[in-house]
Amino acid sequence: MNFTFDDDQLAYRDAVDSMLQAEVTADRIRARWESATGIDDALVEQVQALGLGSMLVPESLGGLGLGPVDFILLAEACGRVALPESVVDSVMVATPLLVDVLDRGLGNGSVQRVIEGLCAGELSVGVGHPINPCINFADSTDWLLLARGEALYLVPTDQAELRAVKSVDPSRRLFEVNFEPNPEQRIAEGDAGAALWRSTLNRGALATAAVLLGLSDGIVRQCVQYSSDRQQFGRPIGANQAVKHLMADVAVQMEYARPVIHRAAYTVAVAPTRADFAVSHAKVAAARAALLAGRNGIQVHGAMGYTWECDLHIWVKRAWALTREYGGEGFHKNRIHQWLQQPNALLGPEFTFGRGSLLDSTAA
Amino acid sequence: MDLTYTDKQVAFRAEVRDWLAANVPKTPLASFDTAEGFEAHREWERTLAKGNWGMVTWPTEFGGRGCDLIEWLIFEEEYYRAGAPLRVNQNGIFLLGPTLMEYGTPEQKARFIPAMASGDEIWAQGWSEPNAGSDMAAIRCRADRDGDEYVINGQKIWSTRAVFADWVFGLFRTDPDSERHHGISKILVPLNAEGVTVRPIPQLNGLPGFAEIFFDDVRVPVFNRLGGEGEGWRIAMATAGFERGLMLRSPARFQQASKRLVELYRQRGDDIIDPAAEDAVVRCYMDAEAYALSTYQTASKLAAGGSIGPEASCNKIFWSEMDLLIHETAMKLLGPRAEIEPTTAAEIAELGAWLDGFQFAQSGPIYAGTNEIQRNIIAERMLGMPRK
Structure with missing residues (x-):
């Protein structure tokens, strides 16, 4: 029993975190809003140089062979700076889905080639999970993983029909995607397809939860700074208990979302078919923290918090968007509710870990 | 990260479960905020102590099992799973015990820990005073040095378990000229000492779960001070x-x-x-x-x-x-x-x-x-x- 990250994992997190803190500034995010693609190509190269593109790809396919536990702290770091690019989706959702397809002996000639391209940072892939109405940055991808019923298709982006829709979050570039299913592009169907989409949902929700936790952290940091600088009645507004408690409430929610997210990452790694409860818990807890961070964050900033000029909304709007991505609160609470309603669910303090718990991949 | 239990931890859980299954009272005990229930809970503490289950994280020489925190969590999981009685001596074993382990002299440990572990001495806590609630540094209850003794005068309030308990630990002002968190010491006082008056305070459910304690020239030996004179605040914060x-x-x-x-x-x-x-x-x-x-x-x-x-x-x-x-x-x-x-x-x-x-x-x-x-x-x- 060791619920900590090892030195390598923490060092990797620190390296990614400090690069992102230095490079992903609010000014540079705003510059993306005016650009043609919404993507900072130089930054994407820096991310690639740190090995993110290949980290969740097995060594046999030319990757680093790491897992969700290794990546989860990095996803949080991406949220902390409100990174606009779809790094987290690509690393944690698109790439593992393609690897899963190969592991099941499925796919066509394109799959391995696309994985190699992802590892090398030469191409990008978007995922159109049916639970999400749109694909973020679909116009910048080379390939799309798309659903039709349970079937999974790997489609060159230029063969799909993209219609831009506008997000409340100006950093997001959403597209509704339509396509004509081509049997040659179908890489899974039936039960295998359903299983792939199901594990994709869990990986997507887990990754989103970690980003939401990072966004909450980013919001709290800005609020602490602002409430220390801004003076009223001759002292910083942050000296007032009413203001302090707004932030303390967020900190408490974050403190009890974090280990839940870490447990979910571990569960996805060791017992992926039993991860629904852990992932849904992570998504609900992270969304709760992030929505509270957004609301209290705007309140702490006063009228400034309600302006376009104040950088806070970069984080807040992302939180609004991501709480719904890969299943909203209702979807995930319902999954937990269904589990609690099962007469054979093993509940109670002795089943957090260990034999019979949801972490026990040998259990029925 | 490895969220699995070791074989030793699995075996420990099984041992705890078996012992609890054989020993936990079949019918719930009366509330420990009644005289009868208090003694029934004391008896349960004695049962725990006989099996060395009173405080598993303590060293074996004090009746514990030298368990680490993970084993302690496992013990607690099984304890609540079994529906075992609440711990009437929680002030002692959870709050004072760890402080004694860290700051007590060998003589103090020998005097207080075995009796705490066995349930022979049940502890109340004495932090708050009528004008020192959230602002605990405002305490005024005095302990004046007189040779090898302290003479205690003043009042404590909201003292949990004090109605039936045997001892109270608390913070007292040992430097009469001190202010705020300076000049405070942590002192242990027997509730049957001359000059101690305990007045029960019924809680929301009508039972006397806490009390006021009045100290009127109560004499305790300097031996009963935990940590150095004037170090009480720091020790309390550690607790x-x-x-x-x-x-x-x-x-x-x-x-x-x-x-x-x-x-x-x-x-x-x-x-x-x-x-x-x-x-x-x-x-x-x-x-x-x-x-x-x-x-x-x-x-x-x-x-x-x-x-x-x-x-x-x-x-x-x-x-x-x-x-x-x-x-x-x-x-x-x-x-x-x-x-x-x-x-x-x-x-x-x-x-x-x-x-x-x-x-x-x-x-x-x-x-x-x-x-x-x-x-x-x-x-x-x-x-x-x-x-x-």
Whole structure:
């Protein structure tokens, strides 16, 4: 029993975190809003140089062979700076889905080639999970993983029909995607397809939860700074208990979302078919923290918090968007509710870990 | 990261489970806030001590088993799973015990720990005074040095378990000219000493769970001072730190309660169900899990040589609000029968201890440092917001 990250994992997190803190500034995010693609190509190269593109790809396919536990702290770091690019989706959702397809002996000639391209940072892939109405940055991808019923298709982006829709979050570039299913592009169907989409949902929700936790952290940091600088009645507004408690409430929610997210990452790694409860818990807890961070964050900033000029909304709007991505609160609470309603669910303090718990991949 | 138990931990769990199955009283004991229930709980403490289960984290020479924090969490999980009695000596074993281990002299440990472990001496706590609640540094209760003795005068209030307990530990001002958190010492006082008057205070449920204590020229030997003279504040803060946060309210308590809540929810009558209750049941189960996960993560960090920071203040807020939600939800599910104080066997079987737990939950956000004070600590020390 060791619920900590090892030195390598923490060092990797620190390296990614400090690069992102230095490079992903609010000014540079705003510059993306005016650009043609919404993507900072130089930054994407820096991310690639740190090995993110290949980290969740097995060594046999030319990757680093790491897992969700290794990546989860990095996803949080991406949220902390409100990174606009779809790094987290690509690393944690698109790439593992393609690897899963190969592991099941499925796919066509394109799959391995696309994985190699992802590892090398030469191409990008978007995922159109049916639970999400749109694909973020679909116009910048080379390939799309798309659903039709349970079937999974790997489609060159230029063969799909993209219609831009506008997000409340100006950093997001959403597209509704339509396509004509081509049997040659179908890489899974039936039960295998359903299983792939199901594990994709869990990986997507887990990754989103970690980003939401990072966004909450980013919001709290800005609020602490602002409430220390801004003076009223001759002292910083942050000296007032009413203001302090707004932030303390967020900190408490974050403190009890974090280990839940870490447990979910571990569960996805060791017992992926039993991860629904852990992932849904992570998504609900992270969304709760992030929505509270957004609301209290705007309140702490006063009228400034309600302006376009104040950088806070970069984080807040992302939180609004991501709480719904890969299943909203209702979807995930319902999954937990269904589990609690099962007469054979093993509940109670002795089943957090260990034999019979949801972490026990040998259990029925 | 490895979230599996070792073979040793699995074997330890089995040993705890077997012992509890053989020894936990078959019928619930009366409340320890009654004279009869207090003695029944003392007897249970003696039973625990005989099996060396009183405080498993203590060294074997003090009747413990030298367990680490993970094993302690396993013990607690089995303890609540078995429905074992609440710990009447929790002030002693969870709060004073760890402080004695760290700051006590060998002679003090030998004098106090075995009697604490055996249940022969049950402890009350004496922090608050009428004008020193959240502002504990405002205490005025005096302990004046007279040779090898202290002479204590003043008053303590909200002293949990003091009505039936044998001893009280608390903070006293040993330097009469001192202010605030200077000049305070931690002193242990027998409640049967001459000059001690204990006046019970009925709690919300009508039982005397706490008391006022009046000290009128009470003499105790200097031996009873824990730590150096004037070091009481620092020692008290150490007691109030992580060990206390982790030990006072272990996650298993809430996990067991939320499991029972799920069971109550499954049995609900359709005429009683409130749509909000469904959401609350889900949230309670999640929150109890989250608290357990957080505690395991903290225990792992400590085992890896880490330390605990001000984020520990988050746990007090989290468990006390969770406890309220668990019991508020149970009240909703019980519907109009929730107000009935169970007295007959049939009522006890139907209504359980939810009403008593509901009343007790009201105190959670207040005791052990109000949640408002905890939020100040989080904002200032964890997040770095300005003090003034």
